[in-house]
Amino acid sequence: MEELRSTLQAFVATLHTYDYILFGAFGAFFLLLLLLAIVLRKKTATSLLLVVLALISIVAGPIIGYKYIHSILYKTEVSDLQIKQLEFTQALIIKGTLTNLGKENYRKCTISADAYEGASNFFEEFIHPFSPFQKVSIQKDEDLNISESIEFKLIMEPFTYSNEYNLSIKVNCL
Numbered sequence: 163m164e165e166l167r168s169t170l171q172a173f174v175a176t177l178h179t180y181d182y183i184l185f186g187a188f189g190a191f192f193l194l195l196l197l198l199a200i201v202l203r204k205k206t207a208t209s210l211l212l213v214v215l216a217l218i219s220i221v222a223g224p225i226i227g228y229k230y231i232h233s234i235l236y237k238t239e240v241s242d243l244q245i246k247q248l249e250f251t252q253a254l255i256i257k258g259t260l261t262n263l264g265k266e267n268y269r270k271c272t273i274s275a276d277a278y279e280g281a282s283n284f285f286e287e288f289i290h291p292f293s294p295f296q297k298v299s300i301q302k303d304e305d306l307n308i309s310e311s312i313e314f315k316l317i318m319e320p321f322t323y324s325n326e327y328n329l330s331i332k333v334n335c336l
Contacts (some may be wrong), residue, residue: 176336180231180265188223192216237264238271238333245329253319260302260333261311268306271335274299275316280326291330295323306335 177227195216199209243258256275276294281287298318306312 178231178235180235181228184227184231185224188219188227191223192220195219235264235266236243236253236268236335237262238335239263240331240333241307243331247321251319252322253317254321256316256318256329256331257313258331259311259313260306262306262308262335264308264335267308268335269303271302271304271306271312271333272299273302273314274332275318276332277315277318277321277323277327278330280328294330295327297319 170219195212199212199216201208204279208312239261241261246255247253247259248255254277260271260273275298277296278290278294279286281290283333296318298316300314300316302312303311303312
């Protein structure tokens with residue numbers, strides 16, 4: 163329960179003014195559709211359709227809008243990615259450059275890397291990223307202004323996997 167509370171508090175701390183406007187607009191749209199459904203209650207099919215649309219809009223609208231707003235405001239680019247598996251130590255080093263392409267300055271960024279099995283077919287290619295065999299992440303508490311870049315280095319150790327593998331790099335900046 164405490165973990166859920168801390169996750170929710172962390173989410174609320176990342177909300178932007180645009181997010182509150184978005185949530186309020188979809189809340190008002192939801193209420194408007196419900197009010198319209200009540201007014202048109204004599205027309206059962208229309209009223210039911212309006213209720214279903216209201217429920218879809220209150221669930222899907224904020225999620226899609228949140229993703230869209232944050233893809234514009236907090237856009238990043240990872241470049242100059244170098245991955246090297248060390249020979250004498252069981253470690254994998256991932257170096258790269260993170261660039262702020264968004265419309266906001268960042269105070270901190272979390273950079274994560276997941277290693278997962280290589281895929282031999284479409285189904286495995288879809289499933290394996292959901293179950294990485296090793297994860298590592300770092301948090302950069304540096305100010306990153308618009309169009310600026312910082313370098314990062316992740317070290318996965320002990321990295322003993324000898325078969326074919328893939329890496330995914332995720333960046334979350336605030």
